[in-house]
Amino acid sequence: MSNLRTLVFFATPPHDCSYLPDREATTMFVDPRANVDKKLYSQLTALGFRRSGSHYYRPHCEHCNACVPVRLKVDQFQPDRNQRRVLRKNEDLSCRMVPAAFSERYYRLYAHYIEERHRDGDMYPPSREQFTSFLVDGATDSWFLEISLGDELAGLAAVDLLDDGLSAIYTIFAPELEDRSLGTFAVLWQIEEARRRGLPHLYLGYWIRECRKMNYKTRFKPIEALRDGHWRELQSD
Template identity: 55%
Template sequence: MTNLAHLKFYATHPHACSYLEDQRATTLFLDPQQQIDVDTYSQLSELGFRRSGDHLYRPHCQACSACIASRIPAADFAPSRQQKRIIKRNADLQVNAQPPRVTDEIYQLYAGYIESRHADGDMYPPSREQFSSFLVRDWPFSLFYEFRLDGELLAVAVTDHMRNGLSAVYTFYHPDHPRRSLGRFAILWQIEHARRSEMEAVYLGYWIKNCRKMSYKTEYRPLEMLVNQRWVRIN
């Protein structure tokens, strides 16, 4: 187990918040010279850290505490009636685990997703370099779960395997299948995968009350949130 007291962290200068308008944000990063192994990653996830590319980070804003780390306890999760319908609609998909990589097929799916769903975000316009630095890392704990229909790639869930569960890093999907609710299904699939693998939880990243794009996370119950450095169940 990593001795977290020996780790170094660096805080950024205040910058424009990616989620809340008119807010300034500060981010705390693990020293980029520190090797990210699964033990360090798992321990820091318990403290609300997330991974983006090569970096482990968490919000460190002095005047705002809107970003709250969230996770779903896999063994206790009970799908709602709507979520059961989503699972049934996608029963014809095949899911395969692959190492992170960039191919024309995967990148085109990612680019189409960003252009159709996040053209107003900081990842627009997409590029191969941005995709690689954000999601493609040759680490043993990271996988691309590919969701296919008769061979056609419909979605990719970028997932990290930690000691304490799965980290749902990012999901991108084909925009022309709205009835399938592919983003929601990818999370439901990861919850079931964690449950069957006897993993503790699926870590969803940050929930922000006043951010519409984060509201979907409260659809999964029970949900646990990190409040005052304790995981509290929200029923």
């Protein structure tokens, strides 16, 4: 079994940054041959790594530290006025956690979401192989949060269970339900699930101050940022 002391890491060549224009990025990956169990995955997440399928990675850019790992302190969270409005708006939804696995039903929602909202991104065009390699492969203690409106699947959130919290991997939803703010709703649901399980944190991935798409993360407070190897409360504008 691998551990932090025996892990080998690799860095990609510099490539165009996906978030900030006119910048290059370098990504550090855990050796894909490593046997990463839940304990090691939890340790890596606390060090700022994320999971994408069977790959564990974190930014490793020579001249940029814009990508900041963030996590929410679950026991201190109180929804603000807008978040309470989102909860009220979605009282008619039903939610359940199921083991992460491929299904045609999930894929149809995924493809619809990518085609409508991310045609300009590197996930377009969607494919079943892409869905599986991104959201199913490499699952350790991994789950899908099904969000349903009646008999219809309205949203799907990939969630990993860690030793010290939940890790929010990715959320998709039916584009025609955009006014329900299902991305925010999924985070709020995961906060309550972490609280129900007695877990202290919800990991929300990376936050970039200059990236408007990530502004929503700092609306969940108190949120902590990993800087210089220490988690401290993020003071955002």
